[in-house]
Amino acid sequence: xxxxxxxxxxxxxxxxxxxxxxxxxxxxxxxxxxxxxxxxxxxxxxxxxxxxxxxxxxxxxxxxxxxxxxxxxxxxxxxxxxxxxxxxxxxxxxxxxxxxxxxxxxxxxxxxxxxxxxxxxxxxxxxxxxxxxxxxxxxxxxxxxxxxxxxxxxxxxxxxxxxxxxxxxxxxxxxxxxxxxxxxxxxxxxxxxxxxxxxxxxxxxxxxxxxxxxxxxxxxxxxxxxxxxxxxxxxxxxxxxxxxxxxxxxxxxxxxxxxxxxxxxxxxxxxxxxxxxxxxxxxxxxxxxxxxxxxxxxxxxxxxxxxxxxxxxxxxxx
Amino acid sequence: xxxxxxxxxxxxxxxxxxxxxxxxxxxxxxxxxxxxxxxxxxxxxxxxxxxxxxxxxxxxxxxxxxxxxxxxxxxxxxxxxxxxxxxxxxxxxxxxxxxxxxxxxxxxxxxxxxxxxxxxxxxxxxxxxxxxxxxxxxxxxxxxxxxxxxxxxxxxxxxxxxxxxxxxxxxxxxxxxxxxxxxxxxxxxxxxxxxxxxxxxxxxxxxxxxxxxxxxxxxxxxxxxxxxxxxxxxxxxxxxxxxxxxxxxxxxxxxxxxxxxxxxxxxxxxxxxxxxxxxxxxxxxxxxxxxxxxxxxxxxxxxxxxxxxxxxxxxxxxxxxxxxxxxxxxxxxxxxxxxxxxxxxxxxxxxxxxxxxxxxxxxxxxxxxxxxxxxxxxxxxxxxxxxxxxxxxxxxxxxxxxxxxxxxxxxxxxxxxxxxxxxxxxxxxxxxxxxxxxxxxxxxxxxxxxxxxxxxxxxxxxxxxxxxxxxxxxxxxxxxxxxxxxxxxxxxxxxxxxxxxxxxxxxxxxxxxxxxxxxxxxxxxxxxxxxxxxxxxxxxxxxxxxxxxxxxxxxxxxxxxxxxxxxxxxxxxxxxxxxxxxxxxxxxxxxxxxxxxxxxxxxxxxxxxxxxxxxxxxxxxxxxxxxxxxxxxxxxxxxxxxxxxxxxxxxxxxxxxxxxxxxxxxxxxx
Numbered sequence: 001x002x003x004x005x006x007x008x009x010x011x012x013x014x015x016x017x018x019x020x021x022x023x024x025x026x027x028x029x030x031x032x033x034x035x036x037x038x039x040x041x042x043x044x045x046x047x048x049x050x051x052x053x054x055x056x057x058x059x060x061x062x063x064x065x066x067x068x069x070x071x072x073x074x075x076x077x078x079x080x081x082x083x084x085x086x087x088x089x090x091x092x093x094x095x096x097x098x099x100x101x102x103x104x105x106x107x108x109x110x111x112x113x114x115x116x117x118x119x120x121x122x123x124x125x126x127x128x129x130x131x132x133x134x135x136x137x138x139x140x141x142x143x144x145x146x147x148x149x150x151x152x153x154x155x156x157x158x159x160x161x162x163x164x165x166x167x168x169x170x171x172x173x174x175x176x177x178x179x180x181x182x183x184x185x186x187x188x189x190x191x192x193x194x195x196x197x198x199x200x201x202x203x204x205x206x207x208x209x210x211x212x213x214x215x216x217x218x219x220x221x222x223x224x225x226x227x228x229x230x231x232x233x234x235x236x237x238x239x240x241x242x243x244x245x246x247x248x249x250x251x252x253x254x255x256x257x258x259x260x261x262x263x264x265x266x267x268x269x270x271x272x273x274x275x276x277x278x279x280x281x282x283x284x285x286x287x288x289x290x291x292x293x294x295x296x297x298x299x300x301x302x303x304x305x306x307x308x309x310x311x312x313x314x315x316x317x318x
Numbered sequence: 319x320x321x322x323x324x325x326x327x328x329x330x331x332x333x334x335x336x337x338x339x340x341x342x343x344x345x346x347x348x349x350x351x352x353x354x355x356x357x358x359x360x361x362x363x364x365x366x367x368x369x370x371x372x373x374x375x376x377x378x379x380x381x382x383x384x385x386x387x388x389x390x391x392x393x394x395x396x397x398x399x400x401x402x403x404x405x406x407x408x409x410x411x412x413x414x415x416x417x418x419x420x421x422x423x424x425x426x427x428x429x430x431x432x433x434x435x436x437x438x439x440x441x442x443x444x445x446x447x448x449x450x451x452x453x454x455x456x457x458x459x460x461x462x463x464x465x466x467x468x469x470x471x472x473x474x475x476x477x478x479x480x481x482x483x484x485x486x487x488x489x490x491x492x493x494x495x496x497x498x499x500x501x502x503x504x505x506x507x508x509x510x511x512x513x514x515x516x517x518x519x520x521x522x523x524x525x526x527x528x529x530x531x532x533x534x535x536x537x538x539x540x541x542x543x544x545x546x547x548x549x550x551x552x553x554x555x556x557x558x559x560x561x562x563x564x565x566x567x568x569x570x571x572x573x574x575x576x577x578x579x580x581x582x583x584x585x586x587x588x589x590x591x592x593x594x595x596x597x598x599x600x601x602x603x604x605x606x607x608x609x610x611x612x613x614x615x616x617x618x619x620x621x622x623x624x625x626x627x628x629x630x631x632x633x634x635x636x637x638x639x640x641x642x643x644x645x646x647x648x649x650x651x652x653x654x655x656x657x658x659x660x661x662x663x664x665x666x667x668x669x670x671x672x673x674x675x676x677x678x679x680x681x682x683x684x685x686x687x688x689x690x691x692x693x694x695x696x697x698x699x700x701x702x703x704x705x706x707x708x709x710x711x712x713x714x715x716x717x718x719x720x721x722x723x724x725x726x727x728x729x730x731x732x733x734x735x736x737x738x739x740x741x742x743x744x745x746x747x748x749x750x751x752x753x754x755x756x757x758x759x760x761x762x763x764x765x766x767x768x769x770x771x772x773x774x775x776x777x778x779x780x781x782x783x784x785x786x787x788x789x790x791x792x793x794x795x796x797x798x799x800x801x802x803x804x805x806x807x808x809x810x811x812x813x814x815x816x817x818x819x820x821x822x823x824x825x826x827x828x829x830x831x832x833x834x835x836x837x838x839x840x841x842x843x844x845x846x847x848x849x850x851x852x853x854x855x856x857x858x859x860x861x862x863x864x865x866x867x868x869x870x871x872x873x874x875x876x877x878x879x880x881x882x883x884x885x886x887x888x889x890x891x892x893x894x895x896x897x898x899x900x901x902x903x904x905x906x907x908x909x910x911x912x913x914x915x916x917x918x919x920x921x922x923x924x925x926x927x928x929x930x931x932x933x934x935x936x937x938x939x940x941x942x943x944x945x946x947x948x949x950x951x952x953x954x955x956x957x958x959x960x961x962x963x964x965x966x967x968x969x970x971x972x973x974x975x976x977x978x979x980x981x982x983x984x985x986x987x988x
Binding site: 051059067079099102116119126138139143148150163224302306314 | 470691694700704708711719723727732742745746749753760764767768773786842844852854857858859860861868872875879882883886894899900901902903905906922972988
């Protein structure tokens with residue numbers, strides 16, 4: 001009985017992230033538009049875009065290979081599985097033990113690996129520029145992310161995300177310097193990983209500074225829909241990750257009652273809204289940086305995260 | 319018993335060498351030699367598997383009346399040797415199978431065939447040897463036979479130079495090992511490993527032995543800064559031999575290091591691990607950065623071996639640190655991580671070199687700037703090469719990820735280490751490891767993307783053809799192994815338990831009994847990983863998505879010219895090349911490490927000469943270490959040359975004064 005309940009809850013969480021992901025992106029777009037005193041697209045526009053794209057024909061470049069057609073599914077599957085392994089409205093995920101936080105980061109790394117390959121497949125210059133910049137950004141963002149994981153894992157005594165989240169919700173955490181540094185670094189990495197301003201602009205086309213959009217330029221129809229959905233999911237994943245580690249309030253216990261679960265869902269949606277609002281304000285108030293300023297930005301994140309880890313190594317009380 | 323069987327197998331391989339000389343002229347020679355080598359390697363592999371899984375704790379030893387008359391030649395199989403025998407012979411079997419197809423294209427088979435089985439035999443003998451004399455003899459035999467294979471294509475001047483540098487570095491390495499064993503054996507000359515294990519060295523002597531082992535075994539395995547020969551020599555050999563040199567021989571060198579430092583040298587001092595960890599971390603990052611700067615496919619792979627050796631040494635260094643501080647369980651985790659990476663790297667590096675060999679065969683090109691679009695003409699090779707790329711980039715669910723994950727788990731245990739030096743060094747090494755993992759992914763996006771994806775850049779790439787079935791069989795076998803080791807790592811970790819038990823006094827918890835074949839290094843509340851489930855989840859959700867979209871939405875597809883923002887250019891030269899792909903990374907990391915500079919040469923107004931972009935890079939290790947030594951040797955020999963043209967009177971004076979000097983030293987010596 002407990003197993004069926006757990007399975008149902010896990011399934012509902014997987015569906016919830018899938019359903020909420022476009023809404024979060026739509027919300028960020030709407031808030032950004034309002035901040036610029038534009039009316040902006042309706043909140044549900046990303047869903048409409050996805051459905052419209054899925055119904056369209058795929059227009060495939062003449063020399064695209066079998067790998068190019070396979071990659072959207074790989075990216076989507078990897079991102080979805082990773083997103084499903086991050087606790088959302090309730091702790092203690094059923095399959096939490098199958099992949100710890102390092103494995104989740106690596107799953108996202110796999111998705112990025114294939115996305116960068118897709119950029120090179122058709123053999124256009126835009127795809128190449130996107131891929132080569134993406135791997136340059138990843139080469140700094142990924143180690144920074146792993147160092148953040150190290151710092152938090154050393155505090156929580158585990159790399160298991162459910163255990164980490166439970167620890168961070170417990171009063172044993174307290175205020176720590178390393179956690180503060182980790183949080184700043186995590187936010188910086190999350191912005192870079194999701195191709196947001198100031199690293200990349202999710203709204204541009206035909207601009208030499210674009211990274212993510214350049215890689216997916218040759219995709220169309222259902223392939224493009226999947227890739228868009230994956231990037232929505234990735235944004236949601238990072239928000240959920242920051243929320244479950246640094247704002248674990250209201251999260252339902254693994255054996256919570258129905259009412260508590262509803263409270264958990266409400267708290268989760270509220271956290272998403274706050275994060276979306278902050279992201280929109282941040283993006284509106286900052287200019288995009290030149291691509292070769294990005295290493296300095298990410299290098300700072302890496303150093304902060306390394307400092308957090310180092311502090312943990314030196315003394316248990318930081 | 320086992321060791322006797324293994325020696326028979328080695329004897330078969332040794333006997334194959336003269337057979338190959340006799341047969342070399344006949345057209346069937348390569349099938350006979352590689353076929354026999356395949357059978358012998360497989361049998362040796364079975365023997366090693368039987369001794370590792372059959373009676374893991376048992377030790378089988380024998381002595382033959384060869385070598386030094388008062389010593390004989392001792393051979394022995396324990397768990398460690400059995401594991402490395404598996405690595406050697408699995409690689410050997412795969413290479414032989416691959417060469418059944420690939421070797422047919424060899425233009426001068428008489429330059430490859432006799433040395434190939436001898437080389438396999440030599441690597442086996444290094445692992446089997448149980449006394450210093452046979453170990454060094456086998457080691458040197460291994461170096462020389464591989465040297466002969468490196469210069470097999472001697473018409474190319476590059477290869478001759480590679481062989482020369484390799485020979486120098488190999489002799490230097492053997493010299494260091496010779497001195498190390500001399501110190502280990504002591505003045506009594508107890509060369510048998512059993513006797514060395516009984517004796518104890520003073521702290522200072524043990525430290526010198528450690529350094530000598532690091533130089534000797536390290537130079538063979540390619541740690542920075544002793545790696546300079548490796549990217550020259552490995553690509554120069556025929557591809558199946560490159561695979562053996564990169565995938566297997568570097569592991570034999572790691573075996574030598576483990577044998578000396580963990581087994582023969584006695585209890586470690588804590589600062590040893592600092593040395594090994596520091597070198598490992600630097601090797602990992604430098605190796606992958608060097609690899610990223612290459613556009614020769616085989617040289618890129620060779621440089622990337624340097625990175626993986628660094629990862630292995632990080633695992634070994636952590637194991638030493640934990641062992642020195644009396645934390646055997648953590649030491650077992652770190653050692654298992656290192657050894658598992660030894661196995662994994664031998665599998666995917668062989669696979670990748672085979673793939674590069676197939677590309678070389680199909681196009682005649684090693685330069686990635688002349689390749690492109692091979693996925694259309696060589697779909698199967700492209701698939702297995704992709705599997706190798708994903709595995710070596712440490713991405714789940716394949717095997718490379720598991721061993722790096724275990725190394726990370728070992729790093730996360732290290733705050734408990736009491737020494738301050740390690741408290742600062744280990745997080746830094748962790749960051750270097752994370753950096754090298756991310757850069758490795760970039761490196762293999764480049765390797766696969768530029769060679770196999772995109773549009774063909776030359777007619778040779780346009781006319782490529784799929785490789786033969788034997789080569790494909792070998793590659794598919796290794797690719798399957800990458801997947802199996804990735805989703806069922808528990809089996810492999812359990813197989814390594816007797817080794818860590820013997821070397822650090824504890825082993826990781828038993829894994830294969832756990833639910834769903836999860837691996838749990840320490841405790842489930844700490845960390846666990848299940849490659850099988852991750853693989854299942856990813857393939858299931860991918861299939862569900864594909865099925866749902868094709869059923870419910872649309873499955874129509876049209877072909878059209880590439881979009882490219884509306885300005886597609888038909889010339890393949892407009893694609894990103896290997897060097898342009900690496901340009902952002904070169905700019906970020908290479909400006910200081912390689913002093914990379916881009917110089918745009920603009921012609922003066924009115925001139926019709928094309929503008930040029932020149933990239934200026936320096937290998938600072940070569941310029942700063944090797945070039946001065948070479949210059950010094952040159953100057954010194956010039957000076958000493960005078961001694962060749964002396965009169966007999968002066969020679970006698972020299973001899974006499976040398977004698978007096980030596981006698982004086984003896985007289986003053988306490």
